[in-house]
Amino acid sequence: QVQLVESGGGLVQAGGSLRLSCATSGRTLSTYAMGWFRQAPGKEREFVATINWIGTMTSYADSVKGRFTISRDNAKKTAYLQMNSLKPEDTAVYYCAAAKTPMLPENDYAFEFWGQGTQVTVSS
Numbered sequence: 001q002v003q004l005v006e007s008g009g010g011l012v013q014a015g016g017s018l019r020l021s022c023a024t025s026g027r028t029l030s031t032y033a034m035g036w037f038r039q040a041p042g043k044e045r046e047f048v049a050t051i052n053w054i055g056t057m058t059s060y061a062d063s064v065k066g067r068f069t070i071s072r073d074n075a076k077k078t079a080y081l082q083m084n085s086l087k088p089e090d091t092a093v094y095y096c097a098a099a100k101t102p103m104l105p106e107n108d109y110a111f112e113f114w115g116q117g118t119q120v121t122v123s124s
Helices: none
Strands: 003-007 010-013 016-026 033-039 046-051 058-060 067-074 077-085 091-099 117-124
Touching: 003 091, 016 033, 016 091, 016 117, 033 067, 033 077, 046 067, 046 077, 058 067, 077 091
Parallel strands: 010 117
Antiparallel strands: 003 016, 016 077, 033 046, 033 091, 046 058, 067 077, 091 117
């Protein structure tokens, strides 16, 4: 059984920062790409960022480039999303996911395992 558990969400003012964590348990996911997605009320889930299994390659949605940084620590079995210069439009439930691929997937159908999500709310 594989579990992904997100944490670190909350309420922050525009311009602030948050760091999301995604702790994994069960099967080792060190050979999996890890991704972050988000879903705002009334909108479809959208890609945010992804990182390859060793942490040497990353990919970001245009809307978060230069503000968000994805990283991972395989020894701690945890992935992170550092979010800076937050905007009200970043408000959403953020999900982490794992995909068994050496690539950098950006489509949610490529991801096998998902967390339950953590709420991020950015006030103006």
